[in-house]
Structures are given as C-alpha cells and as structure tokens.
Amino acid sequence: MRKVKDIDWGNLGFQYRSCDWRYVSCYKDGSWDEGRLSDDPNVVLNECAGILHYCQECFEGLKAYETVNGDIVCFRPELNAERMAYSAEFLCMPPFPKERFMDALDKVVKANIEYVPPYGSGASLYIRPYIFGSGPVIGVKPADEYMFRMIVMPVGPYFKGGAKPIAIMVSDYDRAAPHGTGHIKAGLNYAMSLHAHEVAKEAGYPENMFLDPKEHKYVEETGGANFYFISADGSTFVTPKSGSILPSITRRSLVYVAEHYLGLKVEERRVEFAEIGEFSECGLCGTAAVISPVGLVHSHEGDIVFGKGLEEPGPVTKKLYDTLTGIQLGTIEAPEGWIHKIA
Ligand SMILES: *Cc1c(COP(=O)(O)O)cnc(C)c1O
DSSP: OOOOOOOOOOOOOSSSOOSSSSEEEETTEEEEOOEEEOOOOOOOTTTBBHHHHHHHHHEEEEEEEOTTOOOOOHHHHEHHHHHHHHHHTTTTOOOOOOEEEEEEEEHHHHHTTGSSSTTTSSOOEEEEEEEESBOOOOSSOOSSSSEEEEEEEEOOOTTTTOOEEEEEEEEESSSSOOOOOOOSSOOOHHHHHHHHHHHHHHHSEEEEBOOOTTTBBBBOOOSSSSEEEETTTOOOOEOOOOOSOOOOOHHHHHHHHHHHHHHOEEEEEOOOOGGGOOOOOEEEEEEETTEEEEEEEETTTTTEEEEETTTTTOOOHHHOOOOOOOHEEEOOOOOOTEEEOOO
C-alpha cells in the first residue's frame, strides 16, 4: 500500500485545506524565474498589486487521482496548460509556458503525493493553478510583475452516494457580455456570477442556467459548468455552442465519449431555451463533479422536467458518467494521450 496521510477521505468536502507544498514562479523584467516548491501558504503583496485593483487573474482546475493500477495520474492536463495560456494572454498577462506548467504539475503532485486519496475513495487531489498581477499599478494598464502558483488540496467525492439530479433556475442576470470574457477562465467571471448565485440559492436552486447575454434566447452555461442535452429518442448528444461560454475540457471529452464509445450522434450548436423541453436528459459538466444531472429547470414561464425529474439520472447520463469516470480511473481504455502519469 502507498503511504497516505491520515485523512477521512470519504468525508472531505470541497474546501480549502493547506497541503505541505505549492509551486511558485514569479515574472519580473520580462521573464519567469526558474520556479520552486514553497512551504509557505501565504502571499505577501504590495497594496497596489494589479490583481487588487484591476483584477488581472486567471486560473485552472484539474485533479490528480489514483487509478485501479495504483498509478497517480491527471486527465488531459495539457489542455489546462493551453487554456490557461490563452486566458492569460486575453488579460494581457504573460502566459506560463506549457512545458513549465507540466513540470510544475509533476513536481507539486509528487511533493504532496501522500495527499492523493486512495483508489476507490471517490476523493481526489484538486489542483488549482493561477496567475495574477503582483506588480503595482494605479493608472489603468497591465501590471509588469506576475505570480504563478499551483496549489493542491484533497477534495471529497462531489456526490456522496451517487449523483442525484438537481433543480436549477434560469437567471435574470448574465455571466458574461457578448464579445467579453466568458470564454476565458478568469476569477472576474466568478465575481460577476456570485450575486446571481446567491439569488438562486435563496430561491432554493443550487445553480443558475444563464442564457445568451445578447437576446436571452439561447442556453449558455452555469457559473462553472457547461450543459449538454440528450434528444428525446436518446440518439443524440447536443451541447450549446457560443462565443461567451468557457470551453470545458469535460464537455469536449464527453463529446468524444458520446461519439466514439457510446455511438451517439453529436450536435454542437446554438440551443434555444424554447426547445429544451423536447430533450429527455440534461446535465452539467465540469472537472469538479464530472457530470451533475439536471432534473428540472425553473423559469418565469414554469418548470421543465427531464425524464424522472429529481428521482434519478437518465440512462444516457449514467452511461456517459460511467464511461468517462472509467476512462479516468483506468477501468476502461482511454483514448491515446488522455491520461498523464505522474507517479
Ligand atoms: C472551469 C469551468 C467549466 C468547466 O470546465 P472543465 O474544463 O470541464 O473543468 C465550465 N464553465 C466555467 C465558467 C468554468 O470556469
């Protein structure tokens, strides 16, 4: 047995917990320094740091876990490295090079290997890379110094006792503007969505469905997960296409799984809110939960119920979930290059 920390793996939530090591690199005078592991969980910043005033920050989220063979792996981390570089450049920040990202990932996971939950616990090691403006700015412009950090924390199974469908609500607010920042993974999009999220929670819904910001006619995403739908006859996987949603790696992987593992037709297209009542299943996808089945969508016009509503997920959702998690945990053969072995 691999040595692990004495942690109640089955009862971890999704919350911050400081682990022994984090990876840190600083950008100054036009280049990133060589980077290092640090045991200090605190960041000391100048009072005028760019992040504090004009919100220059982007982040990623991925997981390391133990497979059925005892390997410690990550799922498609190159895509996180690429997306993070794209987000950084969109916010006028220096991208952290992909090879450096991969090196930092291997180093930080190895350094904290005893925090990687054992196979079968359902828990995983959540990895949060981020870049922010650390140099002082007061006139509006990009900072000239930045920090890259990659921190890790063990998190529990998102769903204790299996995925139960959730009820969500159509928001009256928008999460991103047309031609804005909706397609990058930036903290500022989350700041925007907090108020809408609190409004939904007070009304009894754990998540929002945001519609397109221009016409409020097409389905976009939630605050932190993309949507998919299954056609009434179960033959087609439909997922919204829009310039203002975040390109989820889980969604892109499900598109492949739907087509190549489950033999479904795939449609990536604009999805009108008015048509979703015709679908038999609805789900949210993202790294945190992989898939959250949606049983009901509430709007001012009334409720739309999918399949058996909040009772249990639909059959295609179950297959998608079992296949993707099987690929991740090594019980189903993965497409070439999807699993990155760290130890
Ligand atoms: C991170 C994120 C997702 C999910 O992306 P994954 O790569 O699947 O984790 C979806 N929407 C938003 C807004 C996000 O920030």
